[in-house]
Amino acid sequence: MLPANGTAAETEIRTLIEARTKAVRAKAVDAAMSAIAPGIVAFDVVNPLQHLGQQGVRQRAEQWFSSLAGTIGYELRDLAITADEDIAFSHSLNHVNATTTTGKKIDMWWRATVCYRKIDGKWKIIHEHSSVPFDPGTGKASLDLRP
């Protein structure tokens, strides 16, 4: 069933996001990567400035998942989706709650913007931007902000 104000495309994007969220929680790399377009331009939370193409995004997911013990507590807040027939974008505040394999607690929010295009009838992520802001006074990334 479509949401009251939604379009079919919005519902498709919401379904994609939900599947991807579940894949991250389960640390399922292939499922988390399944909507990533080959030519993605990804701006990630940590260095470098950008990843061009799937390979860097996959390596980063593998590295991140393997640094955390057990499943990942992962939720999206304030998700907004804008979609036309063939292109779409979404933004949200993403929260991860997990423990590293060395026992360090991670409880962090970041900002996420995701851009989609329908390619051969399937929605693909062609651009993704994830980040935290920094404190200009200290030059430090702000890892403890809460919405």
Place this chain on the structure above:
Amino acid sequence: MLPANGTAAETEIRTLIEARTKAVRAKAVDAAMSAIAPGIVAFDVVNPLQHLGQQGVRQRAEQWFSSLAGTIGYELRDLAITADEDIAFSHSLNHVNATTTTGKKIDMWWRATVCYRKIDGKWKIIHEHSSVPFDPGTGKASLDLRP
């Protein structure tokens, strides 16, 4: 004239971006704000986590412009625009080259993603995400990366 592979909407977005770039160089707050939608959700390079609505974005532009001496050296690299009739998004690597009013040189790249919607026949920026990544080893924002 339309670019060879471009659509009318892409050309309109490119024109908007060029006007905004010129406005930033000239530190013209009203011109830099003219395409910002009232309900913008903005994720900025520095704290806080987000700005909701025009007011925060305007204050931030005023603060930034007034912290810099003279005009701003400002350029966009690797600009990619995706546009349908009514929605669009763009991403780029943005470079600022300027001197603060206290004489400090600023030579910095950041990642920018901008999302647009046509409202009452005019393209408006409804979401913007600007950031630098951070170095997980030091926790510092990476202000000296180059593409």
